[in-house]
Amino acid sequence: MSELSPTAWTTAQTRAQFFxxxxxxxxxxxxxxxxxxxxxxxxxxIIAYPVLAAMAIGPSIAAGFAAYFCxxxxxxxxxxxxLWGTFAFCQLLNINLSQPGSTFDPTQLIRFPMRAxxxxxxxxxxxxxxxxxxxxxxxxxxxxxxxxxxxxQLWLYTIVALGLFAAANVxxxxxxxxxxxxxxxxxxxxxxxxxLIFAFSIGIQWLNFTFNPAYNHGRSHAxxxxxxxxxxxxxxHRAHPLLAWLPPELTAxxxxxxxxxxLIHFFKGSFGVALYAAVFFLTFAxxxxxxxxxxxxxxxxxxxxxxxxxxxxxxxSAAFAQPxxxxxxxxxxxxGTILSPLVSALLAKEFLYLRRNLGLFYAFVTPVVFVFLFAxxxxxxxxxxxxxxxxxxxxxxxxILPLSFNSFGMEGAGSQLYFYAPVSMRExxxxxxxxxxxxxxxxxxxxxxxxxxxxAPPPLWVIASTLLWIAATLLVALTVGNxxxxxxxxxxxxxxxxxxxxxxxxxxxxxxxxxxSIAVAAILAIAGYFLHLLWLLAPIFAVLAAAAFILYWRxxxxxxxxxxxxxxxxFEELCKAS
Numbered sequence: 400m401s402e403l404s405p406t407a408w409t410t411a412q413t414r415a416q417f418f419x420x421x422x423x424x425x426x427x428x429x430x431x432x433x434x435x436x437x438x439x440x441x442x443x444x445i446i447a448y449p450v451l452a453a454m455a456i457g458p459s460i461a462a463g464f465a466a467y468f469c470x471x472x473x474x475x476x477x478x479x480x481x482l483w484g485t486f487a488f489c490q491l492l493n494i495n496l497s498q499p500g501s502t503f504d505p506t507q508l509i510r511f512p513m514r515a516x517x518x519x520x521x522x523x524x525x526x527x528x529x530x531x532x533x534x535x536x537x538x539x540x541x542x543x544x545x546x547x548x549x550x551x552q553l554w555l556y557t558i559v560a561l562g563l564f565a566a567a568n569v570x571x572x573x574x575x576x577x578x579x580x581x582x583x584x585x586x587x588x589x590x591x592x593x594x595l596i597f598a599f600s601i602g603i604q605w606l607n608f609t610f611n612p613a614y615n616h617g618r619s620h621a622x623x624x625x626x627x628x629x630x631x632x633x634x635x636h637r638a639h640p641l642l643a644w645l646p647p648e649l650t651a652x653x654x655x656x657x658x659x660x661x662l663i664h665f666f667k668g669s670f671g672v673a674l675y676a677a678v679f680f681l682t683f684a685x686x687x688x689x690x691x692x693x694x695x696x697x698x699x700x701x702x703x704x705x706x707x708x709x710x711x712x713x714x715x716s717a718a719f720a721q722p723x724x725x726x727x728x729x730x731x732x733x734x735g736t737i738l739s740p741l742v743s744a745l746l747a748k749e750f751l752y753l754r755r756n757l758g759l760f761y762a763f764v765t766p767v768v769f770v771f772l773f774a775x776x777x778x779x780x781x782x783x784x785x786x787x788x789x790x791x792x793x794x795x796x797x798x799i800l801p802l803s804f805n806s807f808g809m810e811g812a813g814s815q816l817y818f819y820a821p822v823s824m825r826e827x828x829x830x831x832x833x834x835x836x837x838x839x840x841x842x843x844x845x846x847x848x849x850x851x852x853x854x855a856p857p858p859l860w861v862i863a864s865t866l867l868w869i870a871a872t873l874l875v876a877l878t879v880g881n882x883x884x885x886x887x888x889x890x891x892x893x894x895x896x897x898x899x900x901x902x903x904x905x906x907x908x909x910x911x912x913x914x915x916s917i918a919v920a921a922i923l924a925i926a927g928y929f930l931h932l933l934w935l936l937a938p939i940f941a942v943l944a945a946a947a948f949i950l951y952w953r954x955x956x957x958x959x960x961x962x963x964x965x966x967x968x969x970f971e972e973l974c975k976a977s
Contacts, residue, residue: 413517420508420521443903455534458488459541466545475655478542482647485538486568492531493572509691519687523573523680532569539565546654556657556665563672564650570679577686646672741822745830752809753834756891762798763838767845770795771853786924788850788857789865793917795842796869799835800913803880804905806831808891812974817962824962825955828881839873860937867940872916874947878954879908885958886965888972 469477543561547554642648653668770791883905927933
């Protein structure tokens with residue numbers, strides 16, 4: 400692929416480039432499973448793929464039947480609702496699943512003799528098989544299949560219209576994520592983007608919680624439901640003149656025109672969708688062309704390119720008379736604390752990482768907001784049941800437990816300093832675990848206050864049992880997570896949205912520990928309820944928490960040998976170029 404030729408570039412050479420890159424990706428994927436820990440990643444993918452398949456097959460079948468119903472009842476204009484739903488569903492999947500990381504950094508391809516347009520096409524192909532794009536294309540295919548079964552004479556028009564819509568949908572996703580990487584190149588942009596995602600997610604849940612009759616039992620009547628439906632239909636009809644120029648409406652209108660044998664309007668609608676797809680592709684190509692010219696979006700590059708804003712300070716004679724400044728790690732690195740100076744300094748550093756990781760802030764705050772929205776209504780429907788507090792706390796812990804499974808992800812090449820300095824890996828992991836414990840304590844206090852305010856204060860035995868159960872679960876997760884952080888780390892790049900942020904097997908293990916703990920707690924709670932021995936739950940969970948603490952402490956003592964044995968995996972992942 401990298402050989403130079405004095406003659407003009409040929410199509411055969413372009414095909415050879417694509418073939419070489421495809422073969423490279425395949426070989427790197429296969430060889431990745433042969434390395435240490437690769438078998439676990441393969442198992443994680445085998446387990447995860449059926450879940451993604453269910454997410455694709457279920458909505459696709461439902462959309463196909465809905466399209467068949469709309470066509471048989473001569474309401475092809477209703478297809479627009481299915482297409483809007485497909486578009487929204489794909490974007491939600493893009494936000495929640497993100498874009499899978501590549502087996503290598505595709506920006507390294509600019510080192511080879513390659514034209515800009517070839518590089519743009521290669522980067523486009525790199526993201527075509529993301530879960531959201533595959534699912535969106537399957538849904539569009541099933542919608543087309545439903546229309547063709549109901550109206551076989553429209554098969555050609557349906558294939559053209561839905562094919563253009565699927566292409567526009569995929570190109571829109573590629574365009575957005577390409578520019579998101581550019582927008583996230585600065586810390587302020589990351590803060591704004593995270594805030595918008597947070598507000599959008601909370602808004603969607605609030606709308607669902609407020610207007611869904613399932614969550615308004617005893618409050619919503621048929622008249623109120625009809626009034627809300629009428630309100631949204633009026634809002635849609637007012638916005639329809641603007642929505643009619645967007646791809647879902649253009650696709651539906653072209654199908655209606657084809658059904659009415661109005662070929663001029665069909666080609667107008669199809670041309671409009673194709674024009675959108677072309678604009679999305681050109682916008683994506685513009686971003687990739689800048690990347691091809693060597694644009695660097697890293698924080699280090701932005702810091703170098705930014706002009707200095709601080710004036711050089713002038714020292715006065717009074718400055719030399721002043722005592723030296725205090726340590727840069729208050730209030731932790733102070734004498735008189737129960738922590739060692741090393742753990743205190745590391746704890747302060749972890750707080751800096753916590754402050755810069757906006758994704759962690761999103762995962763930390765979102766469950767608390769959802770608990771506030773749902774706890775009151777669920778308590779009302781269930782008569783103020785005592786299970787509201789443990790259920791809400793278990794839900795909020797879903798954002799805390801996985802953090803310990805990639806605690807070195809933000810260290811980067813600095814992780815090597817831990818092995819050069821006279822420090823113990825036991826103290827390093829202890830400081831990282833203390834951050835997780837502090838976050839869990841904040842979540843516990845917040846959830847307890849919310850449940851007590853919107854529902855009722857839970858009984859003391861429920862609070863004690865729940866806290867002991869959470870302590871046992873958290874300690875087990877920390878014990879396993881410390882070892883997974885060293886043996887299977889994943890480099891976290893806050894400035895890129897298209898990189899996977901955690902090991903697949905580590906995420907699977909975290910979920911497995913969490914649900915296994917829930918299953919044990921549920922079995923004990925059900926047995927205690929039927930045997931009228933609920934008071935025994937607290938002592939049982941206390942014993943489990945004590946056993947988990949012993950396991951955690953022994954795990955800490957063995958981390959130095961474990962880290963030394965797995966330092967190659969740690970450096971290989973964290974020291975690679977972003």
